[in-house]
Amino acid sequence: MSEYIEHDQVGKSVGLVEKKTFTFAQPPDEMILESGARLGPVTLAYETCGALNADQDNAILILHAFSGDAHVAGYHHADDPRPGWWDFMVGPDKGIDTDRYFVICVNILGSCNGSTGPASMNPATGKEYGLEFPMVTIADMVAAQKVLIDHLGVNKLHAVIGGSVGGMQALEWAVRYPEMVESAVLLATTTRHSAQAIAFNEVARQAICADPKWNQGDYYGTDRPDMGLAVARMIGHITYLSDESMRLKFGRRLQDRADFSFNFDAEFQVESYLRYQGRKFVERFDANAFLYITKASDYYDFERQHGNGSAVKAFSGTAARFLVVSFTSDWLYPTYQSRAMVKAMKKTGLDVSFCEVEARWGHDAFLLPSERLTALMKGFLGHVNGNG
Amino acid sequence: MSEYIEHDQVGKSVGLVEKKTFTFAQPPDEMILESGARLGPVTLAYETCGALNADQDNAILILHAFSGDAHVAGYHHADDPRPGWWDFMVGPDKGIDTDRYFVICVNILGSCNGSTGPASMNPATGKEYGLEFPMVTIADMVAAQKVLIDHLGVNKLHAVIGGSVGGMQALEWAVRYPEMVESAVLLATTTRHSAQAIAFNEVARQAICADPKWNQGDYYGTDRPDMGLAVARMIGHITYLSDESMRLKFGRRLQDRADFSFNFDAEFQVESYLRYQGRKFVERFDANAFLYITKASDYYDFERQHGNGSAVKAFSGTAARFLVVSFTSDWLYPTYQSRAMVKAMKKTGLDVSFCEVEARWGHDAFLLPSERLTALMKGFLGHVNGNG
Helix, strand or coil, X not given: CCCCCCCCCCCCCCCECCCEEEEECCCCCCEECCCCCEECCEXXXXXXXXXXXXXXXXEEEEECCCCCCCCCCCECCXXXXXXXCCCCCEECCCCEECCCCEEEXXXXXXXXXCCCCCCCEECCCCEXXXXXXXXXXXXXXHHHHHHHHHHCCCCCECEEEEECHHHHHHHHHHHHCCCXXXXXXXXXXXCECCHHHHHHHHHHXXXXXXXXXXXXXXXXXXXXXXXXXXXXXXXXXXXXXXXHHHHHHXXXXXXXXXXXXXXXXXXXXXXXXXXXXXXXXHCCCCHHHHHHHHHHHHHCEHXXXXXXXXXXXXXXXXXXXXXXXXXXXXXXXCHHHHHHHHHHHHHCCCCEEEEEECCCCHHHHHHCCCHHHHXXXXXXXXXXXXXX | CCCCCCCCCCCCCCCECCCEEEEECCCXXXXXXXXXXXXXXXXXXXXXXXXXXXXXCCXXXXXXXXXXXCCCCCECCCCCCCCCCCCCCEECCCCEECCCCEEEEECCCCCCCCCCCCCCEEXXXXXXXXXXXXXXXXXXHHHHHHHHHHHCCCCCECEEEEXXXXXXXXXXXXXXXXXXXXXXXXXXXXXXXXXXXXXXXXXXXXXXXXXXXXXHHCCCCCCCCHHHHHHHHHHHHHHHCCHHHHXXXXXXXXXCXXXXXXXXXXXXXXXXXXXXXXXXXXXXXXXXHHHHHHHHHHHCEXXXXXXXXXXXXXXCCCCCEEEEEEECCCCCCCHXXXXXXXXXXXXCCCCEEEEEECCCCHHHHHHCCCHHHHHHHHXXXXXXXXXX
């Protein structure tokens, strides 16, 4: 979920990509959300790479994780120092080959990277929504994406692909619009949060709400709850890594000193790293969006929503082909959860490929260049096409 | 470390126990701490159960975990609703048999439960220390305990016993005062924190320091940083449980409602539970003490301190018999860490018994009644006596 892991450029870039937006659900025709609340207008920020072919059967929808955005690959301008968050996977001849596929990536509803969320203007009041923003769910995010996909003239999705919270959306797509989804790739994800995953999210939310500057979500135009949001991010960050990756990356090494300071400065490297991650995050993310999106992910319960508690029943609502990938050191959404999902898919008679990738880097592994993952992706997408 | 897990009374109680204190290191004869700083006077709160025998060879020192206190067993008065934190283990005919052993438990230096810590009065200023309190280490805690043990006329400790941070102290006792320590019982502990353990402590500290009421540690007599401390405790609490225990205890069950509220109330049971744990904790613990004790545990590095980086070398400084117990679901101090410790002990030629106890309840397992643990303890202590 730490989308901005730094990595070297891998392979050829898609080059320049354009930031786009699409606005719909103009009042009085607002979106009716899962909670029953109404929301409109709704703007979605999105980007595309590659081109839709004449048969309109080469579109791939990529769904980003928690704090991600629509900028999945390429650069926004010639001097752009950093490519999109999945540039190693998306591009000419890459795992998701933009010479072959029309790739769409959308910033999720409720976020703060161009799409409508709690930091957006509430047309009813003329000021930012804050906590007036209605709760949005994974199903709402997907329903909004569907409007955009229709608008783009795409009737079939060759694949929906997502990791983490993006994987939940891919799952939701497969059962909500089964006629549109030929295949789905679910990376480092789960059908529903464990109590432990909810617990981490809740403590992170409490860290934000404990910051007096949060002010019940009404902080736009004044000081933002940076301290609370930084702590929330640090909590999340620990869950994205793993015991082993932290040992390899930091161990007990000290930062810029040979011995203990015997004070409360950041002196272990892991302390400096976390503080840095916290500071960096507040520059690019909104505290209320953090609250809404974590809550949406906690609420998500594929079995409950689509199968009355049964995953097998839930999966009977789709005929998509699936690729499920878990990572050995991911303890946020551990492999046993992917296995349970795959077992249910198989019971339903679905065509599913499952792979547990050896990885030391925890939950974040799906965001790191991996030949294995790239090969899996390429093989699966090609096979779906009938020429793999 | 959540010493106050509620459990039924198990077996006969030691009955009433008295709160005692011992004060030493009166200026100008302050304690010289590991950092080089001076601290005095030093008061230690302690309790004892059972009686020292004529041979003075039946004393057992119990070292509490992070937020614990000296009240290890029995009751303070006739109407006391709650026995000491390890009452199921310490009492007549229990795992640590008070008919046979003279049990001593001391609140650690730096804490807030009767012993000198950052909330104590600084004689130099006439107000609470706050951040003027010098950093204390595990070695300092043990050095202070040694003064008390001497004061009690005890020359030999039949056993030093501790879980978690208490286990670090037991380890420190065994090598710092090898002539006094016949045996040591190390429960759910480690020779040094992993990067992940440091990370969790650091985020918890950041949660406290992010609370404006913390005010650089200077909050005594005004509002306390309860919000920050509650978040810190919630973070800790997740690490004391396990994925499985949370699933069994809470799963995705909702609290007092049949369906989602679609707001930010605590609605999952695990959310209510964590908020409750946070609220309860601030009533009994000091935020600065949280900072100091977590830092002491992060600093602790048995290998570095006693073996120049080598555990084998470090253990060569003691001839104590050891019992090392880990718990399958403890992911804060996982079994692999205990195994590494045991391997080093064996290489040194020490007499060590190791047991990994099947337990679902994570790190907290050592604080929960367990026939297995009680039997292990009884067997080990009896055997040390030569009549087991």
